[in-house]
Amino acid sequence: GAVVSQHPSRVICKSGTSVKIECRSLDFQATTMFWYRQFPKQSLMLMATSNEGSKATYEQGVEKDKFLINHASLTLSTLTVTSAHPEDSSFYICSATPSMRDSPLHFGNGTRLTVT
Amino acid sequence: SQQGEEDPQALSIQEGENATMNCSYKTSINNLQWYRQNSGRGLVHLILIRSNEREKHSGRLRVTLDTSKKSSSLLITASRAADTASYFCATGGGSNYKLTFGKGTLLTVNP
Numbered sequence: 681g682a683v684v685s686q687h688p689s690r691v692i693c694k695s696g697t698s699v700k701i702e703c704r705s706l707d708f709q710a711t712t713m714f715w716y717r718q719f720p721k722q723s724l725m726l727m728a729t730s731n732e733g734s735k736a737t738y739e740q741g742v743e744k745d746k747f748l749i750n751h752a753s754l755t756l757s758t759l760t761v762t763s764a765h766p767e768d769s770s771f772y773i774c775s776a777t778p779s780m781r782d783s784p785l786h787f788g789n790g791t792r793l794t795v796t
Numbered sequence: 797s798q799q800g801e802e803d804p805q806a807l808s809i810q811e812g813e814n815a816t817m818n819c820s821y822k823t824s825i826n827n828l829q830w831y832r833q834n835s836g837r838g839l840v841h842l843i844l845i846r847s848n849e850r851e852k853h854s855g856r857l858r859v860t861l862d863t864s865k866k867s868s869s870l871l872i873t874a875s876r877a878a879d880t881a882s883y884f885c886a887t888g889g890g891s892n893y894k895l896t897f898g899k900g901t902l903l904t905v906n907p
Contacts, residue, residue, distance in 0.1 A: 712893050723899045773838050777893045787838035
């Protein structure tokens, strides 16, 4: 089945530093990837849609300069949390689709970010 | 904004019992999908039902869709402790493949 690898699974960083999270589709090409944020015991909040070779589309209220998304190839998208603050601490999850009609999303295992 | 709304928010049952979770949505859909999330992990796709389908089965899972009521249900039969997880419905998946997730139902199956 389709596999999405997300790395790292956990990261602790100091306030003011930047953190990069990688999302890779291992056995399919993903023209579209999605980045979500999830707070404890809550649903997934879509942050942005990442399209290979073009700029990401951010959801309303998501700061594009803070959450930098790069989708440089058909198998890799990265999310960089810049100048992280404690309020950025959260669970970040990526998903990818082979972009076929009715194809489900395939999710990475998420990244637990803690900013101290 | 959330499109799907699951009900109940939490459900606790004994192993062997059936678990039923419901999802309501607001706008017209192409399909509705159900996902499962174990604590601290990503989501796993369970089943997709198209708007012209009324019922679909996959192993111990049974999904129904009522587009007139804008609702769907997920039934897990003969539940096991390993079914303990959060279950989300999701709608969307149109030309931009973007899904909107509901708030989820936390299912606890006690051994």
